[in-house]
Amino acid sequence: MLDSVTHSTFLPNTSFCDPLMSWTDLFSNEEYYPAFEHQTGYSFFNDAEETKTAIKDYADSSCLKTSGMKSQDCHSRTSLQSSHLWEFVRDLLLSPEENCGILEWEDREQGIFRVVKSEALAKMWGQRKKNDRMTYEKLSRALRYYYKTGILERVDRRLVYKFGKNAHGWQEDKL
DNA sequence: GCCACTTTTCCTGCTT
DNA sequence: TAAGCAGGAAAAGTGG
Numbered sequence: 001m002l003d004s005v006t007h008s009t010f011l012p013n014t015s016f017c018d019p020l021m022s023w024t025d026l027f028s029n030e031e032y033y034p035a036f037e038h039q040t041g042y043s044f045f046n047d048a049e050e051t052k053t054a055i056k057d058y059a060d061s062s063c064l065k066t067s068g069m070k071s072q073d074c075h076s077r078t079s080l081q082s083s084h085l086w087e088f089v090r091d092l093l094l095s096p097e098e099n100c101g102i103l104e105w106e107d108r109e110q111g112i113f114r115v116v117k118s119e120a121l122a123k124m125w126g127q128r129k130k131n132d133r134m135t136y137e138k139l140s141r142a143l144r145y146y147y148k149t150g151i152l153e154r155v156d157r158r159l160v161y162k163f164g165k166n167a168h169g170w171q172e173d174k175l
Numbered sequence: 176g177c178c179a180c181t182t183t184t185c186c187t188g189c190t191t
Numbered sequence: 192t193a194a195g196c197a198g199g200a201a202a203a204g205t206g207g
Contacts, residue, residue, distance in 0.1 A: 083205095
């Protein structure tokens with residue numbers, strides 16, 4: 001059930017503040033639990049205690065054990081552990097409260113989005129990859145490579161990109 | 176070690 | 192002039 005729920009969905013105010021924090025770190029830290037209590041994504045749990053339990057169970061499940069997790073298993077599961085740049089961008093877009101205005105949808109239905117804070121995005125990606133020399137110029141070069149594979153489509157506007165036919169998981173009704 | 180794939184780095188030229 | 196985009200080339204990193 002929780003497989004499609006992103007890390008940032010759980011922790012809207014924490015995940016990108018410390019992108020290197022592990023699931024174990026997050027779930028073992030009681031300070032973060034209150035944040036779940038007000039998330040609409042968890043309205044299906046009766047109360048905060050139930051939410052905690054569900055999350056803890058999920059954190060304890062074998063699929064989230066760091067040692068046993070393969071990149072393929074988790075690449076689409078969480079923004080923090082997405083192995084590919086486009087998934088990182090996608091997950092950031094799917095958590096508008098957490099991306100601090102770095103990315104925003106231009107046309108949600110068509111998958112068109114805009115990079116609002118290019119330097120911040122590059123910095124965030126750099127943190128994700130433990131590369132403090134990352135720049136938006138380099139990041140955008142990587143994004144342009146996705147044109148070839150159909151993951152992104154070209155949009156003739158500055159800082160605007162569009163998810164292509166080979167990108168998945170960005171459509172609201174297919175989450 | 177090899178290969179495929181993705182990403183990074185650097186570059187030139189063009190556009191806004 | 193600066194910032195951003197396009198794309199070539201080479202190299203690094205990673206996983207199978």
